[in-house]
Each structure stands twice: as structure tokens, then as C-alpha cells.
Amino acid sequence: MAQMPEIIRELCNGCGLCITVCSCKGLVLIDNVAVVIETVECDYCTECEAVCPTGAIRCPYEIVVEEG
Amino acid sequence: MSVDIEFLKTIPYFQGLGLAELEAIKRFVFEKSFDANEFIVEEGDPGEALYFVVSGVVKAFKTSAEGKEQILRLIRPGESFNDVPVFDGEPNVASAAAMGPVVLYGIRKSDVGIILRDHPQVAANVVKVLAGRVRHFTSLVEDLSFRNVLGRVAKLLLEYAENGTGLERPHLTQQDMAAMIGTAREMVGRSLKALEEKGAIRIDRHRIVLTDKKALRETAGELL
Numbered sequence A: 001m002a003q004m005p006e007i008i009r010e011l012c013n014g015c016g017l018c019i020t021v022c023s024c025k026g027l028v029l030i031d032n033v034a035v036v037i038e039t040v041e042c043d044y045c046t047e048c049e050a051v052c053p054t055g056a057i058r059c060p061y062e063i064v065v066e067e068g
Numbered sequence B: 001m002s003v004d005i006e007f008l009k010t011i012p013y014f015q016g017l018g019l020a021e022l023e024a025i026k027r028f029v030f031e032k033s034f035d036a037n038e039f040i041v042e043e044g045d046p047g048e049a050l051y052f053v054v055s056g057v058v059k060a061f062k063t064s065a066e067g068k069e070q071i072l073r074l075i076r077p078g079e080s081f082n083d084v085p086v087f088d089g090e091p092n093v094a095s096a097a098a099m100g101p102v103v104l105y106g107i108r109k110s111d112v113g114i115i116l117r118d119h120p121q122v123a124a125n126v127v128k129v130l131a132g133r134v135r136h137f138t139s140l141v142e143d144l145s146f147r148n149v150l151g152r153v154a155k156l157l158l159e160y161a162e163n164g165t166g167l168e169r170p171h172l173t174q175q176d177m178a179a180m181i182g183t184a185r186e187m188v189g190r191s192l193k194a195l196e197e198k199g200a201i202r203i204d205r206h207r208i209v210l211t212d213k214k215a216l217r218e219t220a221g222e223l224l
Helices: A017-021 A047-051 B005-009 B018-024 B083-088 B108-119 B118-147 B149-162 B173-180 B184-198 B214-218
Strands: A027-030 A033-036 A063-065 B031-032 B037-039 B051-056 B058-063 B069-076 B094-100 B104-109 B203-204 B208-212
Touching: A017 A027, A017 A047, A047 B173, A063 B083, A063 B149, A063 B214, B018 B118, B069 B104, B069 B118, B069 B173, B083 B108, B083 B118, B083 B173, B104 B108, B108 B118, B118 B149, B149 B173, B149 B184, B149 B208, B149 B214, B173 B184, B184 B214
Parallel strands: A063 B208
Antiparallel strands: A027 A033, B031 B104, B037 B094, B051 B104, B058 B069, B058 B094, B203 B208
């Protein structure tokens, strides 16, 4: 499964901003909390993390050196 | 829970101690676990215990009045934190939070005093560790004063890729990187794009691949 943005449920205030910027419809609100839907369309643009006012969305990167 | 003597041996504070000394210290050690993002200590609180990371990674950070976070350092397995308030008796100088699930060993402040008194080698080790800490913060001040943001991002990527493995090297968000190098998230995003355009890195979805370390070192100002 591809890495998807991570939601810290306790920090989500249900504002829905992340959903408005997500171009792949990879996020929905369930019980007023953002939930990630795994989708191949997600290109990890990290816009959802950028607009989240409470820091509830994390798009972490692994940092590696190219082999060879 | 049982405190692992083999792990105690790997802690820089306890280097060079014999088994009997480690056994004596072990009885002062307690274990604590924290979930991801949980606060462990808060800036301004009294320093009640010295902590060592057993597994996971802890971030030590300060927060501005506007809520901006500056990460002072990441604390990996074997490393300690909360040393300063325990040693000088003043309040915590920074907050600490778990970056993922974390297990810690702790020693109460009063017991730290007993250990230092009874085991002079530990005191000598503490001096060495704290000297290393001064080096780290000197380097941080240098970065904040003399390096531009692009250079700081390049240096962070180089240090990160070469330091530790697996759980010791947590994955970082652009916000984490911004908080580590004292800038805004947007600046990190721009810098990553600029480094990609230079051919120094490649961003494969959630992976930043360092493709040209020489170019990164040049950008970081380390080859001038």
C-alpha cells in the first residue's frame, strides 16, 4: 500500500479545509473528523498538511541516499 | 517490567562501568511508555527526572508565543534528556514529546545525586555528554546565523540520511524540518523543489532520495 497522509484524530477540529484542497478526493469527514481514503490518485502533494490549521495531518518523508 | 543491564551499558552516561556498578544503578531506574505526540515534559515545569530513550525518538523543542515550534534536537535510543533542570535545579528549559511510540528509562532527580556521588565515572561521563551538547547547540546557532534556508535544508538532509537507521531515524514532515532549522514550512517546500531542480535530490512520493551528495554539501556551504 502506498504511503498516505496521516491524521492525528485528537487534533482534528473537523474544519474540512483539507478536503477542499485535496484534488484526488482522498479525504472525507466522518463524525466531524478527517479520514484518509487510500487512493492511487493521491500524489502526496502535501497540500492537506499545509492547510491544516491544527497540525492534525502529517505527510512524513523518509530520507535516503541513492544506492550505487 | 525489568530494566535491561545490556541496554544500560550502551548509555553514554554509564560507559566504562562494571557489572556491579550497573546493577547498583539499575535499582534506581524506572520505565515509562508514551504514545505518539504525547508530551513527556513541559517547558517551565520542575525537572523531576532524568530520562533515557530506550526505543523510539523524542523531540526537545521550544514554542514561541505565536505557537511556532523550534526543535532543539532529536533524542535517539541511548541518549538522555531533561538533564539541565535535573542538574541545575531550575525549571525545564524545553518541552519534550514522543515522535512515535516511545519507551524511556528514568531516574528521579534525588537518585541522580546519589549515583553521581557514588560513581565518579558517571560524573566524568556527564561532563563529556554535556560538552557534546554544547557543540550541537553551537552548530545550531551557526546554522541559524550564517546559513540561508536552502543551505540549512541541504545540511539537514545530509545529516539525516547519514545518522541512524530504522526507528532511530523517524520520517520527517516538512513542518518537522521547518521546526528543526528555524524557518516556515513554506520555505522548506520551496527549498526541496529548488534542490530537486538542481538535481541534488529526487522526491519519490514520500521518499526524499539524495542523488548528489556533493551538490548538497556545496549548497550546505561545507565545500567552500
